[in-house]
Amino acid sequence: MKCGNDAVGGIYNWRMRGECSHGLRAARALAEWQKREGRRNLPWQKGRDPYKIWLSEVMLQQTRAAAVVPYYRNFLARFPTVAALARAEEDEVMAQWSGLGYYRRAANLHRSAKLVAARGAFPRDWEALRALPGVGKSTAGAIAVFAFGERRAILDANAKRVLARLFAVGGAADSAAGERVLWRIAESVLPPREIIRPYTQGLMDLGATVCLRANPHCNRCPLAKYCRAHKTGAENEYPKKLPRKNKPSRQTAMALIVCGEKTLLQKREGKGVWRGLWSLPENADAETLRKQWRKLLPGLRKMPRRLILRHEFTHYKLTAEVLIFRAKQQPPGDWRWTAQKDLPQTALPSPIRKLLAADNGKGNAI
DNA sequence: AAGCCGGGGGT
DNA sequence: ACCCCAGGCTT
Known part of the structure; x- marks a missing residue:
């Protein structure tokens, strides 16, 4: 069995048969790269307070990290704990969010904080996180990894791009079918828990700084030798996109x-x-x-x-x-x-x- | 499966 | 101009 097959079955074989450690080696390379060259100055990367990780992951939904930084600091200064957020007035929460967009996120965050306060305990695992309004599969995965060290997959825009290129995924990454394929890949290539944090952060950092949407820096990529898209010089062909509709x-x-x-x-x-x-x-x-x-x-x-x-x-x-x-x-x-x-x-x-x-x-x- | 939901920075 | 970003929810 050859490694790097673009069929999903090949990816399963990749891990489960253990005859080929390519996948694990790639994951280790990514984790090592992250520790050396990943982003490390982002304020939410400091601690492991689940509340702060949760806040950052929600703010980061469909929003660039650079745009989030000032909002994250201000929000935490005003609502340092989930209890403080639960006590706050809706208007003040929205005022802190003003300018960041997708305001449903703030309403869901506030609603969740009240749920957590009423229950008396913050969620302790992926399942409980996923039950919070505004926390989908990927956000639950990121929080579970960074706050609890759980072995969970993410599929944000960075992970999508990296994995779509790595495995030359043919389906549109923003289609339901393409997402299903990418989720299966993301879940099947997860490394052991011991490196799940730097691995996951590495996916994000690589996507944000090296595996760029246009003209990626493959010469600086720790995964280049594993990358199917790079092998044929077709980096810019991935991820495939649905044709976009015009705006009324x-x-x-x-x-x-x-x-x-x-x-x-x-x-x-x-x-x-x-x-x-x-x-x-x-x-x-x-x-x-x-x-x-x-x-x-x-x-x-x-x-x-x-x-x-x-x-x-x-x-x-x-x-x-x-x-x-x-x-x-x-x-x-x-x-x-x-x-x-x-x-x-x-x-x-x-x-x-x-x-x-x-x-x-x-x-x-x- | 498709539509809705923000805003700003990069190209 | 057009692109997309640490996506999730509703229809």
């Missing part, structure tokens, strides 16, 4: 309502983007929006100027016409009047934060 454009209208130093904000509920964040009142139709708020706030004056807010999400482009109003007073309601100085502690979406910063609370921005 959506139109909406928002109201920037200012009274003195304060701006009217509404908490977004429902199913769409930015759920749980404070934003400007919105309606798909500008005229409806104007009528609606003139009724809610008597004496509202519409300013002649208006802004155009453009923002791209992962799956659509948004163009918002921002109508500007001045209010005479600040009546209470299903909204909040927020002073300019309180914006930094407010859970705003990034584009709204930028808009309000540029506006500087005067309602006549840009």
Whole structure:
């Protein structure tokens, strides 16, 4: 049996028959490389506090490590323990997350913290981790490895890329079928527990610093001699991707309502983007929006100027016409009047934060 | 299986 | 412009 077969059966043979130690040697090479040349300055790599590992892994979902670092520090400074997080107000948790994106993660984290506090104990193994909302297979695997030293697989974007190249996986890595193949590979090539930590960290570090998406540095790769894609010079062919669809454009209208130093904000509920964040009142139709708020706030004056807010999400482009109003007073309601100085502690979406910063609370921005 | 959910940096 | 990132959940 030849090693490095791209059929999954070959990979099983690789380990189980033990006649060929290629797989284990590759894993050891990766672990050794990680200890020598892996990333070591990331703040969540210091200890083994399961809470901190969990927090980092959730923040790192679909988010580059460099972007996470400041959020991780600030979040931990404010919520140093899972108990502190469980006691916190939702708004404050979201405010700490503001700008990081995928806000459901923060809501799930908070919900999980309450579950953990109610139970009185943090999860101690993969199964219990996996039961937390927002912790899928890969995140549970990473936490189980780093916090508990369990022998579990991960399949983040780094591991996907490394394994897809190593075994020249033909299916699209972002398809369900491709993921199934990659999971089976990831689970079948796991080394013994004694090196599971540096091995797992090595997969991530290699993917992030050497096995790059475009033009990987195969000359510096400890796995090059085991890599099927490299053997044929086809590194850039992997991982295969599904063809991407084009983004639709959506139109909406928002109201920037200012009274003195304060701006009217509404908490977004429902199913769409930015759920749980404070934003400007919105309606798909500008005229409806104007009528609606003139009724809610008597004496509202519409300013002649208006802004155009453009923002791209992962799956659509948004163009918002921002109508500007001045209010005479600040009546209470299903909204909040927020002073300019309180914006930094407010859970705003990034584009709204930028808009309000540029506006500087005067309602006549840009 | 496909869609939804953010934002920013790299190319 | 287009790409993708320490993915998970809902439909």
